[in-house]
Amino acid sequence: MIRIRTAIRMYPAVWLAPMLIVLCIWYARAMVFRSDPDPYLPSLSAQPMSTQGLVAPILAALAAWESARLRRGGIWQMSIVRRRIAVVAWPLVIIWAVGFVAVASGVVAVLVAKGFLIPDPRPLAVAGLVLGAHTLAGFAFGLLLPIVVAAPVAMAVSLLWQVMPRAIEPLWTHLLTSQQLETCCAVDTDIGVAALAAPALVALGVAVAAAIVIAGKRTPATAALTVAALAAGLVSASVIASSEPRGDVGVARNEAVLQCSGAVPEVCLWPEHASRLSEVSGIVRAAATAWTGIGVQVPTRFDEAFAGAVRPGTLHFRLWLGASRDHVIDSISYEMVPGYIDCPGAYMAAGAFDPLRAWYAATAGMSAEALGEEFGSLRAYSEDFDIEVLALVDDIRSQSPDRQREWVERNTWALGACDRSPDLRPAHP
């Protein structure tokens, strides 16, 4: 057991600890609070993982430095009484602990600001494993490389390991680094297994390979084992990561926790937004009543579930805690219009999307200021027609409900295929 006084005297990692902790707290808060995120625990625990991009290379360099120092001291040529693991364990544990505490401090600083105390353990568990692997790899570099270049090489390789997978394609390679966790998660998604398992498996492979090097026996068999461990980690991680071809960290969240209004149409929100359930429910009900009054078919349920989960009669919309009445109307209006189709050639009805959205928003009672802000600069267009969206919508809304319903139905129909021309003219023959 190394005494604290000895550790402070011996290890640069301990000297750097206060600076690293302050840096991580600053960095994590700066990254997460660029926007005003919802108080969603998995997201607030995962986003500060961006600090690993700085901490991991520093740990790798420190470990290489310690390892090189032991080499320079000729420790491995001496007939030491203690076992090799006892000699290397303390520097490794201390360096890892400094890095882990720094990253965890960043997470805690973010959580406390949003009223949480206990983080989601999953991102931190992966961070612990990843930082451990970077530390072990750095130590192995210190044993293998010339002392002068061990620390800088460890630092550079560690940095590239963190950032390079995110710079290349296919997109699933982004999941091979724990740095990708910083993109997690909207409130309708949870951290996916692939985003946790892939960087953990890479880290495990690297950690085992580094441990074999550190163990000290240099034979063809141990060299083969080292390569096998690296390959196994990388291949297994790639298999898991490729299950998310778009490199998404988030997967659909369990809908069982949605809290519903009970009225018709039913409105269901995530627990993080439940404090606004009755208010949002009222806004949605008023909008639905206005649309039904024109004769437009309206879903019986509006919920915040993941947009990928398509169910007939249900509309998924997005919300955030600070959303205003106009934001809620904009969100449900957006979802009332069929989504864009990925067409091989021209999407003939593309120009109908904004006018329809604006019609839904205006009919639902969006304020004039918000309408101007959202649609003021947009134009409604088709092959032989081009006009300002708001002017067109005003014209349409001045007509009878039947004419309005026909206009909505025929242009909604046009948006359903690539080759259908919209008919945006108010006076349809």
Place this chain on the structure above:
Amino acid sequence: MRLWLKTRRASLIAASVAASAALLVAVGELAVSLPSFGSLSGLSVPVALLTPAVVLLVLSYGLANGDAHLEAVAARRIWLLDNLLVVSTVTSTAALGLLAHAMGLSPLGTATARNAIGLAGLMLLGRHMSPRAGALLPVIFLVIVTAVGSNRDGTAEWWAWPAALADEASSWAIAGGLAFGSLLFTSRVRPSLDFSHSSPNG
């Protein structure tokens, strides 16, 4: 001279210059970024701009070989030879970068040439502090540039010259100043010898 070239691993350094040029062409415009304090998207740093670090790592290793105490009292001016080795290596790396740009093989060749020059200056300063810090200083600086070298608009801060565009005169001035100043400084002020170790390479 032959012995000095052998001690300084001249062939390995030459190989690293060639490898760095090959890497420059191979990576194209592939860029990496860390989330940055300065901007939402972070500073996008093309990997090509980091390739001179390969040469500097090997150069730093080569320069750290040999017996510093014997060389300090040698009749030949080893420090002068070492500085010539640095200058010729950096010149070759920069020339290959410029050539790659001129031949259309890499759009980042000119900026890479600038980085070879500036990072070599940092390496010389690092070596002056400690033979073991020669390669560390440029790498630490590159990490800092990647992490915090971004403006709000996603471009490089004035001091983050390795990530600046090739046509930014100030980046050339800083890189050139660093290299020239370091050469001048390390030629005039010789580091004191640490007699507790024979070679920094262990």
